[in-house]
C-alpha cells in the first residue's frame with residue numbers, strides 16, 4: 001500500500017542569483033519514513049530543503065507540506081529545520097538556547113530536558129554554546145529542531161564532523177523518531193549513510209536522477225555499495241543527456 005505523502009512538489013522552479021537551480025522539479029516524500037537526500041555539492045539539496053520548509057523564494061510550481069501550502073503559518077509548529085550552519089547563540093548556554101526556542105514555539109516545559117537527553121548533551125547544558133566542540137554544536141542544532149515535537153524534521157547534513165560512534169547514535173535517534181511516525185528528511189554527503197534511510201532521492205544538477213530505496217539502488221545498478229551505485233547512475237545520466245543533446249542537434253539541423 002502506498003504511504004501518504006508528507007511532501008508533494010510539482011513543477012518547482014527556483015533561481016538563486018544567476019543560477020536556475022530547479023527548472024520544473026517533481027517529487028513526493030512519504031510520511032513517517034527517513035528520506036535521504038544525496039548528491040554532489042551544489043546539486044540543490046539545501047535549496048530543496050529551504051523550499052520545503054518555506055524559506056526559499058520560488059519562481060514557480062507548487063510545494064505541499066503535510067497537506068498545507070509550503071511555508072504557511074499553520075506549519076510553523078509542525079515542521080522543523082536544522083540548517084547546515086548551526087543557528088545557535090554563542091553567548092548563551094546550551095540550555096538557554098533551547099529554552100529560548102521552546103518559548104518561541106510555546107513548547108511544553110519538559111521539552112528542554114527531553115531533547116538534551118535525546119542528543120546526549122545533558123553534561124554540556126550549562127556550557128556556553130560558543131565553547132562547544134564541532135560535534136557538540138551540531139547536536140545543539142539538532143536539539144533545537146526536536147523542540148516542540150514536530151511532525152516533519154528537515155536536517156541539512158546533520159552528521160557532518162561527527163565521529164562514527166556519534167553518527168551511529170544520531171541515526172538510531174532518527175530511526176526512533178521515524179518509528180514514532182515523524183517524517184525525517186536528511187541530506188548527506190556520506191553515501192554510506194544512504195543505507196540507513198528508507199527512501200533515497202539521488203540528485204544531480206537540480207534534478208532527481210533516482211527515487212529509490214537502498215536495496216533497489218544496489219540491485220538496479222549491480223553496484224557493491226551506494227557510492228559506486230551513485231557513480232554508475234551519474235554516468236548513465238550523463239550518457240542519456242549527451243544522447244538527448246545529439247538528437248536535438250540532429251532535429252535542428
Ligand SMILES: Nc1ncnc2c1ncn2[C@@H]1O[C@H](COP(=O)(O)OP(=O)(O)OP(=O)(O)O)[C@@H](O)[C@H]1O
Pocket residue numbers: 016017018019021039040041042043044045046047048
Ligand atoms: N545565494 C545564492 N546565490 C547564488 N547562487 C546560489 C546561492 N545559494 C546557492 N546557490 C547556487 O545554487 C546551487 C544549489 O545550491 P545548494 O546550496 O542547494 O546545493 P547543495 O546540494 O546543498 O550543496 P552542498 O552539498 O555543497 O551543501 C549551487 O549551484 C549554488 O552555487
Ligand SMILES: [Mg+2]
Pocket residue numbers: 045046047084156
Ligand atoms: Mg547544502
